[in-house]
Amino acid sequence: xxxxxxxxxxxxxxxxxxxxxxxxxxxxxxxxxxxxxxxxxxxxxxxxxxxxxxxxxxxxxxxxxxxxxxxxxxxxxxxxxxxxxxxxxxxxxxxxxxxxxxxxxxxxxxxxxxxxxxxxxxxxxxxxxxxxxxxxxxxxxxxxxxxxxxxxxxxxxxxxxxxxxxxxxxxxxxxxxxxxxxxxxxxxxxxxxxxxxxxxxxxxxxxxxxxxxxxxxxxxxxxxxxxxxxxxxxxxxxxxxxxxxxxxxxxxxxxxxxxxxxxxxxxxxxxxxxxxxxxxxxxxxxxxxxxxxxxxxxxxxxxxxxxxxxxxxxxxxxxxxxx
Amino acid sequence: xxxxxxxxxxxxxxxxxxxxxxxxxxxxxxxxxxxxxxxxxxxxxxxxxxxxxxxxxxxxxxxxxxxxxxxxxxxxxxxxxxxxxxxxxxxxxxxxxxxxxxxxxxxxxxxxxxxxxxxxxxxxxxxxxxxxxxxxxxxxxxxxxxxxxxxxxxxxxxxxxxxxxxxxxxxxxxxxxxxxxxxxxxxxxxxxxxxxxxxxxxxxxxxxxxxxxxxxxxxxxxxxxxxxxxxxxxxxxxxxxxxxxxxxxxxxxxxxxxxxxxxxxxxxxxxxxxxxxxxxxxxxxxxxxxxxxxxxxxxxxxxxxxxxxxxxxxxxxxxxxxxxxxxxxxxxxxxxxxxxxxxxxxxxxxxxxxxxxxxxxxxxxxxxxxxxxxxxxxxxxxxxxxxxxxxxxxxxxxxxxxxxxxxxxxxxxxxxxxxxxxxxxxxxxxxxxxxxxxxxxxxxxxxxxxxxxxxxxxxxxxxxxxxxxxxxxxxxxxxxxxxxxxxxxxxxxxxxxxxxxxxxxxxxxxxxxxxxxxxxxxxxxxxxxxxxxxxxxxxxxxxxxxxxxxxxxxxxxxxxxxxxxxxxxxxxxxxxxxxxxxxxxxxxxxxxxxxxxxxxxxxxxxxxxxxxxxxxxxxxxxxxxxxxxxxxxxxxxxxxxxxxx
Numbered sequence: 001x002x003x004x005x006x007x008x009x010x011x012x013x014x015x016x017x018x019x020x021x022x023x024x025x026x027x028x029x030x031x032x033x034x035x036x037x038x039x040x041x042x043x044x045x046x047x048x049x050x051x052x053x054x055x056x057x058x059x060x061x062x063x064x065x066x067x068x069x070x071x072x073x074x075x076x077x078x079x080x081x082x083x084x085x086x087x088x089x090x091x092x093x094x095x096x097x098x099x100x101x102x103x104x105x106x107x108x109x110x111x112x113x114x115x116x117x118x119x120x121x122x123x124x125x126x127x128x129x130x131x132x133x134x135x136x137x138x139x140x141x142x143x144x145x146x147x148x149x150x151x152x153x154x155x156x157x158x159x160x161x162x163x164x165x166x167x168x169x170x171x172x173x174x175x176x177x178x179x180x181x182x183x184x185x186x187x188x189x190x191x192x193x194x195x196x197x198x199x200x201x202x203x204x205x206x207x208x209x210x211x212x213x214x215x216x217x218x219x220x221x222x223x224x225x226x227x228x229x230x231x232x233x234x235x236x237x238x239x240x241x242x243x244x245x246x247x248x249x250x251x252x253x254x255x256x257x258x259x260x261x262x263x264x265x266x267x268x269x270x271x272x273x274x275x276x277x278x279x280x281x282x283x284x285x286x287x288x289x290x291x292x293x294x295x296x297x298x299x300x301x302x303x304x305x306x307x308x309x310x311x312x313x314x315x316x317x318x319x320x321x322x323x
Numbered sequence: 324x325x326x327x328x329x330x331x332x333x334x335x336x337x338x339x340x341x342x343x344x345x346x347x348x349x350x351x352x353x354x355x356x357x358x359x360x361x362x363x364x365x366x367x368x369x370x371x372x373x374x375x376x377x378x379x380x381x382x383x384x385x386x387x388x389x390x391x392x393x394x395x396x397x398x399x400x401x402x403x404x405x406x407x408x409x410x411x412x413x414x415x416x417x418x419x420x421x422x423x424x425x426x427x428x429x430x431x432x433x434x435x436x437x438x439x440x441x442x443x444x445x446x447x448x449x450x451x452x453x454x455x456x457x458x459x460x461x462x463x464x465x466x467x468x469x470x471x472x473x474x475x476x477x478x479x480x481x482x483x484x485x486x487x488x489x490x491x492x493x494x495x496x497x498x499x500x501x502x503x504x505x506x507x508x509x510x511x512x513x514x515x516x517x518x519x520x521x522x523x524x525x526x527x528x529x530x531x532x533x534x535x536x537x538x539x540x541x542x543x544x545x546x547x548x549x550x551x552x553x554x555x556x557x558x559x560x561x562x563x564x565x566x567x568x569x570x571x572x573x574x575x576x577x578x579x580x581x582x583x584x585x586x587x588x589x590x591x592x593x594x595x596x597x598x599x600x601x602x603x604x605x606x607x608x609x610x611x612x613x614x615x616x617x618x619x620x621x622x623x624x625x626x627x628x629x630x631x632x633x634x635x636x637x638x639x640x641x642x643x644x645x646x647x648x649x650x651x652x653x654x655x656x657x658x659x660x661x662x663x664x665x666x667x668x669x670x671x672x673x674x675x676x677x678x679x680x681x682x683x684x685x686x687x688x689x690x691x692x693x694x695x696x697x698x699x700x701x702x703x704x705x706x707x708x709x710x711x712x713x714x715x716x717x718x719x720x721x722x723x724x725x726x727x728x729x730x731x732x733x734x735x736x737x738x739x740x741x742x743x744x745x746x747x748x749x750x751x752x753x754x755x756x757x758x759x760x761x762x763x764x765x766x767x768x769x770x771x772x773x774x775x776x777x778x779x780x781x782x783x784x785x786x787x788x789x790x791x792x793x794x795x796x797x798x799x800x801x802x803x804x805x806x807x808x809x810x811x812x813x814x815x816x817x818x819x820x821x822x823x824x825x826x827x828x829x830x831x832x833x834x835x836x837x838x839x840x841x842x843x844x845x846x847x848x849x850x851x852x853x854x855x856x857x858x859x860x861x862x863x864x865x866x867x868x869x870x871x872x873x874x875x876x877x878x879x880x881x882x883x884x885x886x887x888x889x890x891x892x893x894x895x896x897x898x899x900x901x902x903x904x905x906x907x908x909x910x911x912x913x914x915x916x917x918x919x920x921x922x923x924x925x926x927x928x929x930x931x932x933x934x935x936x937x938x939x940x941x942x943x944x945x946x947x948x949x950x951x952x953x954x955x956x957x958x959x960x961x962x963x964x965x966x967x968x
Binding site for chain 1: 373376378404405406407408409410413414416417418421422423424425426427435436439440469471472485
């Protein structure tokens with residue numbers, strides 16, 4: 001299914017990322033320890049701790065031994081220690097990950113599906129009143145960044161309407177359990193998910209609509225119609241299926257930035273995701289966390305690409321031959 | 324199970340003008356019958372196919388009816404159409420693999436209609452599709468493949484299986500063979516034969532004339548949206564009645580045709596209907612043929628008349644006016660004011676004697692307009708006499724000569740000049756047929772002088788130069804001043820040709836025009852002759868002793884023996900399957916097999932019986948008693964008691 005060439009490509013990318021992550025702090029001017037641990041660490045720094053850190057990173061040894069120590073640490077799941085959070089970076093990031101996955105994943109699925117459906121319907125009715133309204137509406141929506149949409153939603157439905165909570169991922173200290181806690185999480189999600197989905201909807205929609213218009217001119221669409229298939233079958237089984245590829249590519253690209261893509265929206269809604277964490281870490285100059293995030297995000301991009309490629313093969317059998 | 328298309332019109336709207344894609348097309352396809360629709364691309368073949376299924380694009384307006392088993396199809400009701408599509412009327416589309424969805428497996432695409440129309444479960448539908456595909460010759464290992472993983476032939480099998488899976492009564496096949504090699508075409512033919520056997524009505528849209536001839540019963544020739552001729556399919560090459568049908572046949576590289584490809588002069592483009600400035604668009608009266616060369620200058624072809632007239636080789640003044648209707652001629656229907664290809668020259672019972680020697684026994688001959696008829700035969704068979712009688716140079720002892728519908732002798736008596744103007748002649752020896760005292764200019768201009776045409780000197784010179792350019796000769800003054808002895812044979816024969824063409828004759832009679840030329844020059848002159856024939860629509864009578872050469876240039880061939888035509892028919896047939904032993908002998912000799920050419924004494928002075936009998940391997944007792952007369956046999960005429968059949 002996957003050729004050796006593919007595996008090698010992904011391997012090279014991974015090595016490159018790791019190398020960057022390893023080299024960057026060591027290339028910064030000044031004390032590498034400070035670059036690795038940030039100013040925060042200086043406060044807690046004692047000669048004893050310093051000696052321990054130098055030993056852990058093998059800073060007093062050759063560069064290759066440093067590489068070895070770095071890789072070994074990675075294999076143990078050690079991304080470093082955040083003195084700001086006073087916790088290992090790994091657990092800090094891991095604590096935020098589910099929230100972002102939930103938020104971005106939901107909106108990714110929603111906006112992609114909705115974008116495809118709207119695109120298919122709009123392309124099918126090209127030139128009609130429905131098509132033109134949708135096109136105009138989604139084009140103008142495309143012009144607004146997600147945080148702006150988020151702010152508008154927050155003001156309208158949160159501040160004025162008071163329907164949805166203003167911030168966070170769940171009501172703190174509510175002690176809710178079971179379905180009640182699920183409902184609480186969902187209500188907290190509605191606005192940020194809507195903001196993210198709306199912002200990304202038009203991309204998928206426009207791509208699907210354009211591809212749809214091209215695909216509808218293909219001879220096999222005529223064949224499908226000649227077979228006496230009802231419109232929905234022609235639209236989705238024959239035309240829609242062939243219009244998927246570009247949207248999947250786009251979704252894949254976006255999915256790669258799953259942890260940082262929601263940064264602004266998480267900020268607006270004070271949502272405790274990875275994006276918010278990135279912001280916090282940057283504000284606090286918490287280098288270990290920033291580096292950890294860099295690694296996680298880069299690996300996520302690779303993984304998303306990989307998944308998209310897998311789905312290509314499923315969606316369009318012709319791809320398995322192309323490189 | 325029948326499909327009836329009645330007066331079907333399709334117009335594609337496109338901004339301020341429209342394109343008339345089909346006009347009053349009527350076709351009837353009965354059960355068990357295959358009707359082939361042929362014509363150049365852009366003639367509207369595919370439009371008709373799609374229209375039957377209600378698949379015309381949104382910018383197409385249609386008028387007229389399509390009856391399926393006598394019941395009119397309502398193209399406005401999509402739901403009803405969907406019930407009918409594929410179940411009763413299916414189509415094999417022309418684009419091969421592009422007609423299949425790239426992301427679905429072939430088996431699923433074949434099975435899809437079963438699920439849709441018959442409510443079968445996916446598994447059952449796949450089972451049935453599997454059987455169907457295997458029957459049509461696509462083995463199981465390919466069933467789960469995607470279209471891009473199949474070869475052209477396999478795709479075609481898939482498309483055919485898909486079209487037949489619901490066992491519809493009517494199947495439209497749009498170019499089913501265009502992507503296939505000759506061997507693979509065989510299975511399409513097999514499928515057609517089998518479907519006809521089961522009483523299906525088939526519409527075969529194709530430009531593959533040979534395939535159409537062998538697989539269809541009736542052929543309809545479409546030109547710019549009009550049916551020009553419907554004819555029995557097997558007469559496509561041997562007996563076309565419409566000039567367009569003939570030209571189309573001439574352009575097709577059928578295996579049987581021996582003649583070099585001809586092509587059709589000019590180009591057909593689109594028929595544009597302009598709505599601006601004209602009142603009633605619904606009348607379709609303002610249809611223009613947009614011809615590329617005209618479209619540049621913004622001028623359109625005349626709005627009325629026969630659509631083909633500007634490319635037709637026999638068009639007359641009245642062809643440019645009015646509306647031409649379809650007419651029944653013999654067992655064809657023909658849309659031609661002149662009721663099909665006219666007879667240019669007709670000889671009836673013509674004889675010629677030189678003293679006691681009979682050069683021509685009573686002989687009948689028809690030369691159709693725009694065709695190249697070759698007369699072949701051995702020395703002394705009367706070829707040249709025939710040509711000279713046809714040209715009006717010598718008088719026959721008996722018989723009638725008709726030229727262009729008029730009695731030639733009466734015409735000559737009254738006004739020899741006007742007849743001579745319409746017939747150009749080229750003789751065997753170019754050096755002897757031009758006076759050595761004439762310069763090139765004088766030789767070519769002489770006919771103009773004789774007929775009093777182009778009195779103005781400059782005009783005359785212009786015309787002479789343009790004719791010289793037509794025959795690929797130099798037009799500079801130095802060349803015009805040259806004398807025959809200064810030219811080589813090839814150039815000289817071309818001067819003769821220019822001289823014969825300068826009056827724009829209707830017919831050209833050439834008596835061994837290339838036999839004094841070496842092969843390379845001969846090839847050039849013949850190519851030129853053929854090009855001129857296509858471009859000017861010349862009718863030609865070409866006399867040659869070289870059957871090999873005649874076969875490369877002629878549409879029909881007449882074989883002469885002892886002052887008689889013993890076999891006459893389409894050159895392809897005469898060459899590939901000669902019926903007369905004499906024809907066979909000529910062909911074999913041309914191939915270099917002289918064993919059979921035993922001398923059998925003089926053939927001319929035989930008064931009783933077949934003149935060929937002494938040399939004939941098949942002769943029997945009756946051949947001595949009774950001279951065979953010409954009779955129709957497998958698409959040609961032959962005079963033999965025991966022809967090769």
